[in-house]
Amino acid sequence: MVALVVAGFGLWILHATAWDLAAKSPVLSYDSAQYALAGRELAEQHRLATTFALPIELAKHPAPPWPLSTVQPGLVVWEGLIFKLVPQVIRLGKWELLHLYEPHQREWLTLLLPFGCFLTIAALLALASARLIQRQAPALSLSLRAVAGFVVGMAFLLDPEAQHFAVGGMNELPFTLGIVTAFAGIATGRATRHPLLFGLLLGVTGTFRANMLWLAPLFALAAALAWSPAERPGAAGAARTRIFALALIGFVVPLAPWWLYKWRAFGSPGWDLTRYVLWDGIEGRTWFSLYHLPEHPELPSLATAWPWFTRKLLRNLGPLTLASTVGPRALWIGALVAWLLVRRPARAPGMAAAVILVASVIGVLTAALAIPWLRYVFPTRVPLEAAGLLATWAMVARVPNEIMGPAGRRVLQIAVVVLALGWGAWQTTQGNQEAARAADTRGLPSVLTLRDLGHRLRRELAPGEPVMSNLGPTLSWYSRRPVVHLALTPLDVEACRLRLEFRHVVLAFRSPERAWQGWNELLENPELAVKRPEWNIARARRFRELDGFVVVWLELGPPGVRMAAR
Secondary structure, X not given: OHHHHHXXXXXXXXXXXXXXXXXXXXXXXXXXXXXXXXXXXHHHHOOOOEOEEOHHHHHOOXXXXXXXXXXXXXXXXXXXXXXXXXXXXXXXXXXXXXXXXXXXXXXXXXXXHHHHHHHHHHHHHHHHHHHHHHHHOOOOOHHHHHHHHHHHHHHHHOOHHHHHHHOOOOOHHHHHHHHHHHHHHHHHOHHHHOHHHHHHHHHHHHOOOOOHHHHHHHHHHHHHHOOOXXXXXXXXXXXXXXXXXXXXXXXXXXXXXXXHXXXXXXXXXXXXXXXXXXXXXXXXXXXXHHHOOOOXXXXXXXXXXXXXXXXXXXXXXXXXXXXXXXXXXXXXXXXHHHHHHHHOOOHHHHHHHXXXXXXXXXXXXXXXXXXXXXXXXXXXXXXXXXXXXHHHHHHHHOOOOOOOOHHHHHHHHHHHHHHHHHHHHHHHHHHHHHXXXXXXXXXXXXXXXXXXXXXXXXHHOOOOOOEEEOOHHHHHHHHOOOEEEOOOOHHHHHHHHOOOXXXXXXXXXXXXHHOOOOOHHXXXXXXXXXXXXXXXEEEEEXXXXXXXXXXXXXXXXXXXXXXXXX
């Protein structure tokens, strides 16, 4: 455990250095800034709301602060608690050790939970692996079980995607920790013995990701089926029904207040703006075009759209599956399937292995139907790879002596260790190199530029006056004012102003070529914007920041006739 913690610290520092965190790369990205804004609003104003909105949100809620439509409550509540408890100046007696009152200083607090989860997942994987090996192969020595646990935990720490989530205030690692804990509970039988606590774990995990809604029944069913009726065979049905029901009740308890909030704010307990990503790539739609217009799109019914979804699924499934099985991952998955079919394990670990495979398939299918990004597969991929690594060792141990003697099996088991850690080390090296390149080319300005823009806004605009910007939630964090994300094109700005009155638009791109399509011309020649009456721009200023970003500050003309709000 100590070695894993030390290694985790070192790998985190290497990855943060590659990103040049808090210099070239702000701690808050587009996603993490949304959680930080809602957390700050909860800590300071004691309400579940945010000062950032997408243009589509103006259709129903035009005025700030806006209700939470794209973020989940778990990370918001945690960050709100941290912002509330951590003082602006940390003292030791009469000495001031640390100042945390500026936005670029307090944003570091958003990394406490992801970094803690990064280390905890590695430790949990190591501990659960050692316990499972002890039960399945009690003849193995304590030192071998410790080495096996260390390898499983270290393989996770060497995952560059895990390192990336650990240096950003996002919800992937807290959600993954809940998923890994749930799998460990099923494998060790704890979920069966304490179904209500297991359900509460599922509910808390669901506060970090909405897709837990369809995974929770699967986990509850696995916990029920893992119950062994050895002592009372006649009560198997009633016992399993009780376990399943208690797990689902526990799942509902932490999420009920959130569903009530959604019902009051949006009229439906299941409302989630991210549902529109299902239409990404269908009939020319993209998630970008759907979110950056101030109206809810008119979409076909799901009953008539199934042919489009089928084609989208088939189009994305192959590349996503291939990307999820690169390197030794295909070997781990194949070994886990073989272990289930050949070994016929005890009920609890066998049920855990089965639910890992099913949950991973569900994760790949949902990502293929939404946006085929690997980050959506990550939470189920972590326990799948850990279980696959253990299954690989187990299958090697089952090789008959006629084919391979004890010495040969030991060599093959060591080769599995070398493969797992060697692949992870190579992936870490590649990930850090890619992070260093991305830090020089990413679309988000440096911390110095964000601080400068925040200072300019506070100097020139009234407190609380909203602006529109492509920097979205990050600019809202640094300027402490409401920000609406940039409209799809300059022609769509006036439609947003019909719902929310604002006078300034701040554009910040690395170059005109890197600007959004439709905004390139304005960024290249802002002086021409004043000559386009349909854009309603009264004044345009253009300047370049020290990090090379081109900033165009637009002052808009008087708004048109405002529509009556409904």
